[in-house]
Amino acid sequence: MVNVIEIAPSILGGDHSRLADSVGKIAGAGLKWVHVDVMDGHFVPNLSFGPGVVKALKSAYPDMFYDVHLMLDNPHLYIDAFARAGADLISVHAEPEYPVSATLDEIHLVGKKSGIVINPKTPVGDIAPYLPKVDLALLMSVQPGFGGQSFDVAVLEKISSLRRMREEMGLSFRIEIDGGITASNVGECIRRGVDTIVAGTEFFKNGASLLKAVLEASAL
Numbered sequence: 001m002v003n004v005i006e007i008a009p010s011i012l013g014g015d016h017s018r019l020a021d022s023v024g025k026i027a028g029a030g031l032k033w034v035h036v037d038v039m040d041g042h043f044v045p046n047l048s049f050g051p052g053v054v055k056a057l058k059s060a061y062p063d064m065f066y067d068v069h070l071m072l073d074n075p076h077l078y079i080d081a082f083a084r085a086g087a088d089l090i091s092v093h094a095e096p097e098y099p100v101s102a103t104l105d106e107i108h109l110v111g112k113k114s115g116i117v118i119n120p121k122t123p124v125g126d127i128a129p130y131l132p133k134v135d136l137a138l139l140m141s142v143q144p145g146f147g148g149q150s151f152d153v154a155v156l157e158k159i160s161s162l163r164r165m166r167e168e169m170g171l172s173f174r175i176e177i178d179g180g181i182t183a184s185n186v187g188e189c190i191r192r193g194v195d196t197i198v199a200g201t202e203f204f205k206n207g208a209s210l211l212k213a214v215l216e217a218s219a220l
Contacts, residue, residue: 003174003195005218007211008033010066010178011050011057014198019053020060022204029207033065035178035198037144040072040083043096044144051078058086065089067198069117069178071144072096076103083110091115091138091176094127104133115176119143124158128165134173136196137162143181151180154201156192163193183209187217 011034014022023034040046054066060174068087070078073093076099082100090107092166094100094116107114115136120143127137139158142149155177162175177189178198183206186197204209 003172005190005214006033006174006195006196007031007203007214008035008065008076008176009198009203010035010037010198010200012037013202013204015204018206020057021026022062023057023064025204025207027061027064027088029203029211033067033196034061035200036066036068036087037200038072038078040069043073043093044071051081051171054082054087055085055208062086065114067091067176067196069115069198071117071140074098076106077104079103080110083112087112089113089115089136091117091136093117093119094130095119095122100130101133104130108133120152120179124165125160131165131169131171131173136174136176138176138178138196138198140179141177141181144179149180151182151185153185156188159189159192159194166198170175181207181210183213186210186213190214190217191220 002015009026039046041047065088067089069091104114113135116130116134117138120142141155173194177194181199182202
């Protein structure tokens with residue numbers, strides 16, 4: 001199965017004083033996905049958005065697909081809150097100590113799509129046991145916590161490995177990339193197997209070039 005390529009601009013790269021306008025810009029570009037980075041100041045050294053922000057944005061733009069990325073030490077404690085707020089897909093990290101498998105099950109039990117995430121230095125094989133449970137696997141191409149970082153090219157081989165794992169396991173989960181994505185490197189990510197692209201800084205500063213690069217790579 002070949003997934004349609006989706007671009008999920010991260011509102012972390014938007015105007016934090018006018019987040020609804022940032023979602024409006026995403027919708028105005030003809031995109032459906034909105035990536036929401038949720039940070040707890042423990043698992044990553046930054047704080048960001050909570051369920052209330054997701055609820056407000058979902059109310060303002062109910063037809064958008066909210067891709068919520070929980071960068072938390074204890075994401076299992078917040079699944080219900082983000083589901084009720086309007087998240088459509090909830091992704092959790094493999095690195096912290098918490099019941100990962102049960103949390104992925106809970107995400108589905110509350111009627112949402114699930115995702116598993118790993119940081120740049122985490123081996124892609126670490127998430128193999130979870131892949132049959134998820135709708136999406138997210139590879140971080142920067143150390144999570146702050147926007148505007150440079151893309152880690154070592155992650156390209158992890159994309160290829162994850163794509164092979166998906167084929168060998170006969171699965172159809174989406175492969176998402178997040179961190180330092182630009183018009184100059186997004187094409188290689190797509191060629192390696194990425195079908196879901198998170199771009200915050202690049203979308204809000206250089207959106208037209210990014211969209212053009214994605215279209216060109218998708219046509220190959």
